[in-house]
Amino acid sequence: MIQNHNTQTDMHSSRVNGQTAEYLVRAKLASLGYKSLSADTTYDVLTPHNKASIEVKSTHIIETGAGSKEVRIMIQPNQMIKSELDYFVFIAFTGKELEYRVFIIPQAIMIKALEKYDFNRGTLGISFILDTAIDYGCNYGVLTSVIAPMCEDQWQYLTYGRGSFARMRTNYTKRIKRAIDVWLKEKARHTQGGHRYKDPKTGRIHKKAVVECPHCDYISYHGNFSLKRHIGRKHKGKEDK
Numbered sequence: 001m002i003q004n005h006n007t008q009t010d011m012h013s014s015r016v017n018g019q020t021a022e023y024l025v026r027a028k029l030a031s032l033g034y035k036s037l038s039a040d041t042t043y044d045v046l047t048p049h050n051k052a053s054i055e056v057k058s059t060h061i062i063e064t065g066a067g068s069k070e071v072r073i074m075i076q077p078n079q080m081i082k083s084e085l086d087y088f089v090f091i092a093f094t095g096k097e098l099e100y101r102v103f104i105i106p107q108a109i110m111i112k113a114l115e116k117y118d119f120n121r122g123t124l125g126i127s128f129i130l131d132t133a134i135d136y137g138c139n140y141g142v143l144t145s146v147i148a149p150m151c152e153d154q155w156q157y158l159t160y161g162r163g164s165f166a167r168m169r170t171n172y173t174k175r176i177k178r179a180i181d182v183w184l185k186e187k188a189r190h191t192q193g194g195h196r197y198k199d200p201k202t203g204r205i206h207k208k209a210v211v212e213c214p215h216c217d218y219i220s221y222h223g224n225f226s227l228k229r230h231i232g233r234k235h236k237g238k239e240d241k
């Protein structure tokens with residue numbers, strides 16, 4: 001299970017965190033009365049009573065300059081193969097010892113959220129912002145605005161018994177997918193209308209063209225130059241597209 005985490009930037013601390021995160025998940029399941037096993041495959045943890053396959057991702061919450069709390073996660077291509085696992089569990093450490101937030105996300109939802117990315121290109125680093133208002137412009141805004149708020153602390157989905165586990169996962173997935181579709185519709189409306197910008201000096205209202213990133217759900221209000229810069233930073237090697 002350790003090797004699933006060793007592509008993260010800070011090798012030593014991510015190894016330690018990866019193992020700590022896996023132990024935290026197993027300890028939580030034990031406290032709820034469920035046995036779990038360490039798996040050494042595409043995913044990290046297996047619960048025998050319902051055969052749930054769980055991939056644990058650990059990260060630190062990064063305080064960005066603007067005062068927002070950002071979570072960054074690496075996703076490996078084999079974890080995006082349909083039905084390879086049931087759930088991703090993101091453990092985001094706050095920086096205080098053993099204090100963390102947890103996001104329990106169906107694999108099908110991660111596949112939907114990242115459908116623009118070509119995983120033949122390798123591991124993908126994603127990021128999302130916690131506790132923010134709905135955001136159409138940030139990278140993976142769907143994670144920030146919809147998925148993270150809906151999936152925080154949803155431990156019960158890991159523990160449903162064999163008879164209801166798959167059904168509950170399907171219901172949960174459908175509910176999140178509906179919310180994503182609503183968000184995407186709103187985003188499209190927001191994008192088509194252009195971004196209204198009031199010039200602070202002249203007081204005049206300008207309408208700016210909105211340009212969408214073809215690789216994630218970032219949108220730029222400042223034209224092609226900003227989009228090019230974004231692609232250079234976030235999607236290295238795709239600059240010419």
Ligand SMILES: [Zn+2]
Pocket residue numbers: 139213214215216217218230231234235
């Ligand atoms: Zn992008």
